[in-house]
Amino acid sequence: MAVKIVTDSTSDIPQEVARELDITVVPLNVRFGQESFLDGVEISSEVFFQRLAAAESLPATSQPSPGVFLEVYQRLLSQGHQVVSIHISEHLSGTLNSARQAKEEMGDAAVEIIDSLQASMGLGLVVTAAAQAVRGGASYQEAVQAARGAMGEVQVFAVLDTLEYLQKGGRVGKVRALVGSLLRMRPIITVREGIVHSLSIARSRAQGVQYLITVAEERAPLKQAAVVFSTTSQEADELVERLRPLVTGGRVMRARFGPVLGTYVGPGSWGMALQSEKKDALS
Numbered sequence: 001m002a003v004k005i006v007t008d009s010t011s012d013i014p015q016e017v018a019r020e021l022d023i024t025v026v027p028l029n030v031r032f033g034q035e036s037f038l039d040g041v042e043i044s045s046e047v048f049f050q051r052l053a054a055a056e057s058l059p060a061t062s063q064p065s066p067g068v069f070l071e072v073y074q075r076l077l078s079q080g081h082q083v084v085s086i087h088i089s090e091h092l093s094g095t096l097n098s099a100r101q102a103k104e105e106m107g108d109a110a111v112e113i114i115d116s117l118q119a120s121m122g123l124g125l126v127v128t129a130a131a132q133a134v135r136g137g138a139s140y141q142e143a144v145q146a147a148r149g150a151m152g153e154v155q156v157f158a159v160l161d162t163l164e165y166l167q168k169g170g171r172v173g174k175v176r177a178l179v180g181s182l183l184r185m186r187p188i189i190t191v192r193e194g195i196v197h198s199l200s201i202a203r204s205r206a207q208g209v210q211y212l213i214t215v216a217e218e219r220a221p222l223k224q225a226a227v228v229f230s231t232t233s234q235e236a237d238e239l240v241e242r243l244r245p246l247v248t249g250g251r252v253m254r255a256r257f258g259p260v261l262g263t264y265v266g267p268g269s270w271g272m273a274l275q276s277e278k279k280d281a282l283s
Helices: 015-020 045-054 066-078 095-104 120-135 140-151 164-169 179-183 205-219 234-246 259-265
Strands: 003-008 023-026 029-032 035-038 060-062 082-087 111-115 154-159 186-192 195-202 222-229 253-256 270-276
Touching: 003 066, 003 120, 003 140, 015 023, 023 066, 023 120, 029 259, 045 259, 060 259, 066 082, 066 095, 082 095, 082 120, 082 140, 095 111, 111 140, 120 140, 120 154, 120 222, 120 253, 120 270, 154 205, 164 259, 186 205, 195 205, 205 222, 205 234, 205 270, 222 234, 234 253, 234 270
Parallel strands: 003 023, 003 082, 082 111, 222 253
Antiparallel strands: 029 035, 029 060, 154 186, 154 270, 186 195, 222 270
């Protein structure tokens, strides 16, 4: 009997990493008018951001139905597996509720549902921590413990080109409507306890990179790190290189905001997710 890790497409985990670690990714939905697409399956990030730039209104997003999760869980269980299903914060999406409803229909089945209290590669690092534990021989309960342990070590940060998309999408959370954003200053945000919070503003993209590097240095050494971007990769590439010395083993994942999260962070955004080896590193 094997343990299988399930997540959703808001994790932004690169497809090659999902294949390498045998992670099942359940897609959310994004809709332009009457056209609906499965996030990362029927529409790529590249095509999505092209359409977003030309769209007159913000696309709509929605979580997978409980039936979609039920089908995934039943398939894995029928193969003799146990399931650890880790998802985006319930404060940001109804995805976790759909997963819970599917679990309820299955009674005492070996399916553990976990709210990561994160999004994007913050969720992604919690998921990969659990998947790496499984690859190392972890039991079902040990995989659950690995995920929950990583939740206390992981944080995601992003530099946005504008707050416009978060505000229009209703995902502002604790982010202040910074006057500076009207002057082309760039908001820097994080996710804490499942809610989006503002941290600072950057007067330039270079200042934003330096802010994130300073944050990473304060949390080093790092178990894992990932860099994520929407439409421009220059800052992401710089962050990857500058983060490598801070990560045990030197590996930094490079990812892209998928269509669902791209709806809210918008074009020109980039950031990072860190898993610190320090137990008190989160802020």
